[in-house]
Amino acid sequence: xxxxxRPARSQARxxxxxxxxxxxxxxxxxxxPLARLLHEFHMHRLGHEVExxxxxxxxxxxxxxxxxxxxxxxxxxxxxxxxxxxxxWTLARxxxxxxxxxxxxxxxxIARPDVPxxxxxxxxxxxxxxxxxxxxxxxxxxxxxxxxxxxxS
Numbered sequence: 001x002x003x004x005x006r007p008a009r010s011q012a013r014x015x016x017x018x019x020x021x022x023x024x025x026x027x028x029x030x031x032x033p034l035a036r037l038l039h040e041f042h043m044h045r046l047g048h049e050v051e052x053x054x055x056x057x058x059x060x061x062x063x064x065x066x067x068x069x070x071x072x073x074x075x076x077x078x079x080x081x082x083x084x085x086x087x088x089w090t091l092a093r094x095x096x097x098x099x100x101x102x103x104x105x106x107x108x109x110i111a112r113p114d115v116p117x118x119x120x121x122x123x124x125x126x127x128x129x130x131x132x133x134x135x136x137x138x139x140x141x142x143x144x145x146x147x148x149x150x151x152x153s
Contacts, residue, residue: 015058020066024100070107077106084146105144117148
């Protein structure tokens, strides 16, 4: 009985991940307070049409957890990411969208043991592909894999 709803839930989680990256980008760029940001996404983005583009229905509770969790644990997440960057690289050198992809992925690996490592990494590689080419997607894979080895051992 669980099988038919699984693909819908999986799609809703994928949509939540993509929306969370977009919300965190907006938060960083516009300094939008968390409560207002979540409200805006609930009312106007998740499952709605914006500028001719249809936003998929997202698992709202999962979206909220990702955005609020990354916001609350940013220092811990950033520390985990910095430790995996090549020598001489800083988070400030990363593309701002890339940084949010990595933060969301690292948050899931650190704080969501209910999400399998492979699923989390694969999902954020797919999110990266929505914004970047294969080289950046492989970068996401490498960084998140290294974070996973540390936090899920």
